[in-house]
Structure formats: C-alpha cells, structure tokens
Amino acid sequence: MKLFDNKVILAPMAGVTDKAFREVAVKFGVGLTFTEMVSAKGIYYNDKKTKSLLDIKDEKGRIGAQIFGHEAQIISIAARCAEECGATLLDINSGCPTPKVTKNNDGAALMKNPSLFAEVVSAAASSTKLPVSVKIRKGWSDDNINAVEIAKIAERCGASMITVHGRTAAAGYSGKADWSIIKKVVSSVNIPVVGNGDIFKPHHSKAMLKETGCAAVMLGRGVLGNPWLIRDTLFVLEGKEPGPPPGLHEKIEVALWHIGLLVKYKGEYIGIREARKHAMWYIKGIPGSARVRNLMAKAQTYEEMAKCFELLL
Numbered sequence: 001m002k003l004f005d006n007k008v009i010l011a012p013m014a015g016v017t018d019k020a021f022r023e024v025a026v027k028f029g030v031g032l033t034f035t036e037m038v039s040a041k042g043i044y045y046n047d048k049k050t051k052s053l054l055d056i057k058d059e060k061g062r063i064g065a066q067i068f069g070h071e072a073q074i075i076s077i078a079a080r081c082a083e084e085c086g087a088t089l090l091d092i093n094s095g096c097p098t099p100k101v102t103k104n105n106d107g108a109a110l111m112k113n114p115s116l117f118a119e120v121v122s123a124a125a126s127s128t129k130l131p132v133s134v135k136i137r138k139g140w141s142d143d144n145i146n147a148v149e150i151a152k153i154a155e156r157c158g159a160s161m162i163t164v165h166g167r168t169a170a171a172g173y174s175g176k177a178d179w180s181i182i183k184k185v186v187s188s189v190n191i192p193v194v195g196n197g198d199i200f201k202p203h204h205s206k207a208m209l210k211e212t213g214c215a216a217v218m219l220g221r222g223v224l225g226n227p228w229l230i231r232d233t234l235f236v237l238e239g240k241e242p243g244p245p246p247g248l249h250e251k252i253e254v255a256l257w258h259i260g261l262l263v264k265y266k267g268e269y270i271g272i273r274e275a276r277k278h279a280m281w282y283i284k285g286i287p288g289s290a291r292v293r294n295l296m297a298k299a300q301t302y303e304e305m306a307k308c309f310e311l312l313l
C-alpha cells in the first residue's frame with residue numbers, strides 16, 4: 001500500500017496547512033500533505049466551517065485528512081466523510097497538547113488513556129477503506145513516556161502508519177525533539193514510522209532517517225515561509241547538493257503566489273488577514289524587513305500586500 005510519494009511529508013498545522021499551503025508544498029515536491037486538524041464532532045454536527053477544512057477535492061498529490069476526537073461512533077462518521085471528500089489517508093490526532101483539545105479527552109490526551117485510544121483507532125480502521133495513521137508524541141509527560149506501547153496498540157488496532165513527534169505533550173514545542181524515541185518505535189512495530197521534530201535544514205532529514213531508521217520524515221515549522229526546505233531535502237536525500245538559496249525576487253514571487261492562492265480560496269477579506277503571518281515568515285531575516293512587517297500587519301488587500309513586498313527591493 002503506497003502511503004506517500006516520497007520520503008518528505010508536510011506536517012498537519014492548524015491555521016497553516018490549508019488548501020493554499022498544500023498547493024505550494026506539492027509544487028515544491030512534497031510526498032504527502034495533511035489538512036489542518038479537523039474536529040470529528042464538527043463533522044458529525046455538519047458544521048460548515050469544520051467541513052470547509054476537508055475541501056480537498058481535485059487537489060494534486062496524496063492528502064491525509066487529520067481528525068481529532070475520542071468517541072468511536074463520531075470517529076467512524078468523520079472517517080467516512082474524509083474518504084468521501086477525497087483524502088488518501090486518515091490520520092488520528094493523538095498528539096495535540098492544547099488544553100482546549102486535551103480537556104475533552106482528544107489529541108494527546110488519548111495517549112493517557114490507551115484503552116480509549118485503541119477504541120478510536122479500531123473505529124477509524126473499521127469504518128473506512130482508507131489507510132489509517134496516528135500522530136503521536138513521545139508520551140504525555142516525562143513520567144509517562146509510552147510512545148512504544150501506544151504505537152503497538154495502534155498497529156494491533158489496524159493502523160497502517162505512525163508518526164512520532166519526539167516531545168512529550170507537556171513539553172509542547174519547547175526543548176529539543178528526542179529522536180531516540182522514534183528509533184524505539186521503529187524497532188517495535190512492523191508498519192512505517194514517520195519521524196517528526198526539529199527538521200530545519202535539509203541535512204537534518206538525512207540524519208533523522210539514518211539515526212532512527214524511520215520510513216519518512218515530516219517537516220513542520222521549518223517549512224513556514226520556506227517551502228524550499230522541501231525541495232532541498234529531496235535533493236539531499238537523492239544524494240545531490242541542496243539548491244541555491246532563493247534570492248529576494250524568487251522569495252517575493254513565491255510569497256505572492258501563495259498569498260494569491262489564499263485570496264482565491266478564501267476571498268480577499270479572510271485571505272489577506274490569514275496571509276499576514278505567512279508574509280512575515282517569508283521575509284524573516286531579510287535586511288530592512290522590520291518596517292515592512294508593521295505595514296504587512298495592516299495590509300487589507302492583495303495590492304497593499306504586494307506593495308509591502310516591493311519596499312524590500
């Protein structure tokens with residue numbers, strides 16, 4: 001069963017990996033993308049905003065729909081919906097540390113409750129023809145490291161792939177990701193394991209694959225404003241040198257294309273508001289960008305945003 005087209009996978013990121021972002025990532029060669037996390041309950045109640053996150057029809061490349069929830073019946077309905085929407089894989093979010101999510105027994109809270117986790121994965125796997133994956137963390141906290149146990153349960157309950165982010169839920173995004181836990185999971189299950197955490201340079205991926213034996217790598221924050229990380233990672237994994245760093249003109253061209261896609265898919269009002277953070281990520285580190293950032297934060301239209309970028313030239 002083919003789960004990804006190559007070993008470089010885009011992480012699901014709420015508020016980031018929408019249709020426009022996925023289109024950019026696919027253009028740069030990514031082997032699998034994910035939606036933002038989608039509430040299974042929201043799907044169950046037919047919430048319009050929730051369902052819009054599953055607007056993936058006609059997208060190029062492989063797309064995992066990531067859902068979060070903890071009630072078997074609702075997970076089953078959400079899984080079938082993801083299949084109808086055109087996803088190529090269904091992922092169960094078992095790593096989100098946000099209290100708003102975990103207080104409802106969703107996300108990383110599933111790792112604290114292995115029997116509930118088992119119910120959720122079984123419900124998903126038995127309700128859809130799609131391969132099911134789970135995205136887990138190292139554990140809930142330093143005194144509850146159970147990624148290996150959880151991974152074995154996932155495999156037993158029908159999961160076809162496991163992504164491991166090498167931090168505990170309690171750590172959030174702080175500290176360094178522990179890749180050794182990825183290696184432990186790799187040696188404990190017979191399904192592909194995807195390694196995740198702290199890949200910011202192309203050679204980090206090569207090191208993670210070598211150190212852990214994972215089947216593929218998942219890139220998150222490193223791609224924000226920097227889809228070239230996908231292209232360069234692919235080059236390095238093929239044994240080539242990374243491509244030349246993008247010049248200012250190329251950065252602006254890609255950023256404006258991305259922002260244009262946000263406007264196309266969400267309309268100018270929402271699109272430009274959501275584009276502001278992306279615009280700032282694209283110009284990070286460019287000399288003279290501080291003044292432009294302030295203007296970007298106030299831009300209302302595509303034209304105004306384009307003018308902000310022109311100020312950097």
Ligand SMILES: Cc1cc2nc3c(=O)[nH]c(=O)nc-3n(C[C@H](O)[C@H](O)[C@H](O)COP(=O)(O)O)c2cc1C
Pocket residue numbers: 011012013014015016036037066093094095096135165177196197198199218219220221222
């Ligand atoms: C802005 C943001 C949003 C995220 N949203 C999700 C999400 O919806 N689902 C999920 O499983 N992980 C989410 N994550 C976690 C990432 O998928 C990834 O596991 C984490 O960032 C570690 O990878 P990195 O070090 O490459 O960034 C999010 C991370 C960030 C920074």
